[in-house]
Amino acid sequence: MLSRAANSIYWMARYIERAENIARFVNVNLHLMLDGPVESEEQWEPLVIISGDHDQFKERYGVPTKDNVINFLTFDRDNPNSILSTVLKARENARSVREIVSSEMWQQVNKFYFLLLDAEKSGVAFDTPYDFYNQVKLESHLFIGITDTTMSHNEAWHFDRLGRLLERADKTSRILDVKYFMLLPRVEDVGTPIDNIGWAALLNSASAFEMYRKTFRRITPTDVALFLIQDLEFPRSIRYCLVKAQGSLHEITGTDIGTFKSKAERQLGRLRSDIDYANIDEIVSVGLHEFLDGFQTKLFGVGESIFSTFFSLRTTKEMQNKEVSQ
Amino acid sequence: MNFKSYDPEDFYDELFKGKGRPRPGTEILINRLRSFPKGEILRRQKAAEAALFNMGVTFTVYSDESGIEKIFPFDILPRIVEPGDWELIEKGLKQRIYALNLFIDDVYHNQKIIKDGVIPKDILYSSKCFQPQCVGLNPPKGIWCHITGTDLVRDRDGCFYVLEDNLRCPSGVSYVLENRQVLKRTFPLVFEQSSIRPVDDYPDRLSRMLQFLAPENVESPTIALLTPGIYNSAYFEHSFLAQQTGIELVEGNDLIVKDEFVYMRTTKGFQKVDVIYRRIDDDYLDPTAFNPDSLLGVPGIMDVYKSGRLALANAPGTGIADDKVVYAYVPKIIKYYLDEDPILPNVPTYVCWDDKEREYVLSNLEKLVVKPANESGGYGMLMGTRSTSKERSEFAEKIKDNPRNYIAQPTVSLSRVPVIVDDDHVEGRHVDLRPYVLYGEDIYVMPGGLTRVALKKGSLVVNSSQGGGSKDTWVLSSLPKK
Numbered sequence A: 001m002l003s004r005a006a007n008s009i010y011w012m013a014r015y016i017e018r019a020e021n022i023a024r025f026v027n028v029n030l031h032l033m034l035d036g037p038v039e040s041e042e043q044w045e046p047l048v049i050i051s052g053d054h055d056q057f058k059e060r061y062g063v064p065t066k067d068n069v070i071n072f073l074t075f076d077r078d079n080p081n082s083i084l085s086t087v088l089k090a091r092e093n094a095r096s097v098r099e100i101v102s103s104e105m106w107q108q109v110n111k112f113y114f115l116l117l118d119a120e121k122s123g124v125a126f127d128t129p130y131d132f133y134n135q136v137k138l139e140s141h142l143f144i145g146i147t148d149t150t151m152s153h154n155e156a157w158h159f160d161r162l163g164r165l166l167e168r169a170d171k172t173s174r175i176l177d178v179k180y181f182m183l184l185p186r187v188e189d190v191g192t193p194i195d196n197i198g199w200a201a202l203l204n205s206a207s208a209f210e211m212y213r214k215t216f217r218r219i220t221p222t223d224v225a226l227f228l229i230q231d232l233e234f235p236r237s238i239r240y241c242l243v244k245a246q247g248s249l250h251e252i253t254g255t256d257i258g259t260f261k262s263k264a265e266r267q268l269g270r271l272r273s274d275i276d277y278a279n280i281d282e283i284v285s286v287g288l289h290e291f292l293d294g295f296q297t298k299l300f301g302v303g304e305s306i307f308s309t310f311f312s313l314r315t316t317k318e319m320q321n322k323e324v325s326q
Numbered sequence B: 001m002n003f004k005s006y007d008p009e010d011f012y013d014e015l016f017k018g019k020g021r022p023r024p025g026t027e028i029l030i031n032r033l034r035s036f037p038k039g040e041i042l043r044r045q046k047a048a049e050a051a052l053f054n055m056g057v058t059f060t061v062y063s064d065e066s067g068i069e070k071i072f073p074f075d076i077l078p079r080i081v082e083p084g085d086w087e088l089i090e091k092g093l094k095q096r097i098y099a100l101n102l103f104i105d106d107v108y109h110n111q112k113i114i115k116d117g118v119i120p121k122d123i124l125y126s127s128k129c130f131q132p133q134c135v136g137l138n139p140p141k142g143i144w145c146h147i148t149g150t151d152l153v154r155d156r157d158g159c160f161y162v163l164e165d166n167l168r169c170p171s172g173v174s175y176v177l178e179n180r181q182v183l184k185r186t187f188p189l190v191f192e193q194s195s196i197r198p199v200d201d202y203p204d205r206l207s208r209m210l211q212f213l214a215p216e217n218v219e220s221p222t223i224a225l226l227t228p229g230i231y232n233s234a235y236f237e238h239s240f241l242a243q244q245t246g247i248e249l250v251e252g253n254d255l256i257v258k259d260e261f262v263y264m265r266t267t268k269g270f271q272k273v274d275v276i277y278r279r280i281d282d283d284y285l286d287p288t289a290f291n292p293d294s295l296l297g298v299p300g301i302m303d304v305y306k307s308g309r310l311a312l313a314n315a316p317g318t319g320i321a322d323d324k325v326v327y328a329y330v331p332k333i334i335k336y337y338l339d340e341d342p343i344l345p346n347v348p349t350y351v352c353w354d355d356k357e358r359e360y361v362l363s364n365l366e367k368l369v370v371k372p373a374n375e376s377g378g379y380g381m382l383m384g385t386r387s388t389s390k391e392r393s394e395f396a397e398k399i400k401d402n403p404r405n406y407i408a409q410p411t412v413s414l415s416r417v418p419v420i421v422d423d424d425h426v427e428g429r430h431v432d433l434r435p436y437v438l439y440g441e442d443i444y445v446m447p448g449g450l451t452r453v454a455l456k457k458g459s460l461v462v463n464s465s466q467g468g469g470s471k472d473t474w475v476l477s478s479l480p481k482k
Helices: A001-034 A039-050 A053-061 A066-074 A083-095 A103-122 A129-150 A153-183 A193-205 A209-215 A223-230 A238-253 A263-277 A280-286 A288-311 A316-325 B026-033 B040-054 B083-107 B120-127 B173-186 B189-194 B202-212 B235-245 B301-306 B318-322 B328-338 B354-363 B387-400
Strands: B016-018 B058-061 B068-071 B074-081 B148-149 B151-154 B159-165 B223-226 B248-250 B255-258 B261-264 B270-273 B275-278 B311-313 B368-373 B406-410 B415-423 B423-436 B436-439 B443-445 B452-455 B468-475
Touching: A001 A039, A001 A066, A001 A103, A001 A129, A001 A193, A001 A288, A001 B261, A039 A053, A039 A066, A039 A153, A053 A066, A053 B148, A066 A083, A103 A129, A129 A153, A153 A193, A153 A223, A153 A238, A153 B248, A193 A209, A193 A223, A209 A223, A209 B261, A223 A238, A223 A280, A238 A263, A238 A288, A238 B443, A263 A288, A280 A288, A280 B275, B016 B270, B026 B074, B026 B189, B040 B058, B040 B074, B040 B173, B040 B415, B058 B235, B074 B083, B074 B415, B074 B423, B083 B159, B083 B318, B083 B328, B083 B436, B083 B443, B120 B328, B148 B173, B148 B301, B173 B202, B173 B235, B173 B452, B173 B468, B202 B223, B202 B235, B202 B261, B202 B311, B202 B436, B223 B235, B235 B248, B261 B301, B354 B387, B415 B452, B415 B468
Parallel strands: B074 B468, B223 B248, B223 B275, B275 B311
Antiparallel strands: B058 B068, B148 B436, B151 B159, B151 B423, B255 B261, B261 B270, B368 B406, B415 B423, B423 B452, B436 B443, B452 B468
């Protein structure tokens, strides 16, 4: 298929998934606030740090109050990673591949976008935030379900799935990272009831609490990390995402899993092995944050190699021209 | 609802021959509408609008950054064309397109028509749409204008006239197809009882025509539709046609010329493209041949085209026959190449380039419609009957400054069709008709077309950019038996 179309579909899926995960970030914090005695400003800042736009936030908003952070992450058009910005970009991408995706998918992206515009006007995100962020999650789930059931599972569909799963793996790692910022630095809290509530909220924000319970009785930091990093059955665990993403990647290339012809296949395969064979006790003793940080960097590299393998095809002449102009 | 008080007044009405008296071909529809309780027609109108919105038959208004989706205004009462009228339109369009194609080919080769003194040389060379790059060009199968959307109007006398030829990138055919889908749901009983000619095979005909153009040695050609991209107002149509015909939808950056062929960039490498249905104007097609600032086109594509390794629809250069001054000569063009009288007449046209005719125009501005030679979308016109004396004197200056750029025509009293104005009430509004013509193995005139309607009371401007809407057009294959 056309490189540009594949790129649009890949990003359409990534942006929808990103919007869903921002809603998840905010939700976990809202839960923690209700349960914890901690004053709010301390609790909202990590969210901005995780989203990766800390400098931008400080410059434009200053104090990380709840309302500031919610506005920044939800409706701020100048924040490229706000929910509204990402859904707008998903919609523009969907528009450019309307002849490839199903009309039901287009309608769902469209509906999602208009829901956000309405919410921006009505203030519902501040009045009833739980309902609002749940609705955002639901719109994303609807989109995924519609994609699954109305579009042929062809090359375009695999690009959609590849984009979504890589984005989800990244965001799950960031949700887990919240813990580092919010709970682990407070050494005196480890093992206290507050701590447990924190970890439970974290599982909930990845919709993982019930599924975790089916595997583990007690909530311990190590088991939560193990579950979100290495579980093979839970659809938001990092390993699950990588395995399925790799499946789609090899459907696209036609190469057997375990072998590779492109940079993208090699890098994703290597990252998957890292996760497959990692030892959770080692991870925790070395530092979860460091591990997750390293993972995110490698995942970013996978994204870049997907771009160079599939989306940026250039002739030899074009490459030479580019070198000259540089 | 009843039509007793519906009055065609002093106009030709497409559905009614007199006050409260429907034409023979429209009785089935009118009788059905008469059986509707109050409010039913408006309910169906709303349902049709919702259906169009959900089908995504929309354009985007970028008046603010949010980008609001809107449907083109649409009125569910169809325009009905009787078989006899259509026979004339079909014959007339085939004749006209055939002759115009010969004309374009002649213009870029021997220019016999100029040597024989039928058209003055100056008119050709002063046209913005004459492309010197196309001189000597031999498009595949000798066809230049593959897709045409000719604008027809019907005057008070009931006669059809050609208003414009539109041989470059005519748009609107997707609305014809979608409007028909919606009307089948809106009036299923009327469709069952009437013999309305189908339009649904247009995408298939389009696709076959494009395949016909492919270079001889290519067995299963790759065909692509070239669009300026998602911000173009006709983007919906581009994506719709690509979806309906199964051809690739590409932007300029997706294409590249290498080793003397055109390729598209795919996830599996470069793939050769054989036929391009381009929906961008000549000027933007190839920055190395035309406008060097264009970012929409493909550098070098004209060379590939000239070598015969690629087919383009429409061929570059067809705009010369769209020039409104050239338009004035079309009856002579038909006579010259075919030795036939035109079946569909032109609207009488005064060419300001001619001293005598300009004099007439300048002293009769209040009666005339003055149009620039190379604009579309209804821009830059003077509607004489509705102008102020200040506007007229300003326009007179423009004409004197650049007489070559203006033509004038008497105001045509466009025919009318009823439109719904409230829950139990219709009023006549002016319409034109744009049938679509495909020129491939043979010339095909789609039985139907886009009926554009000026929704504002009394308005004669049907362009969608200026308050116009559309209607479905029903061409009957036979009149109902009594």
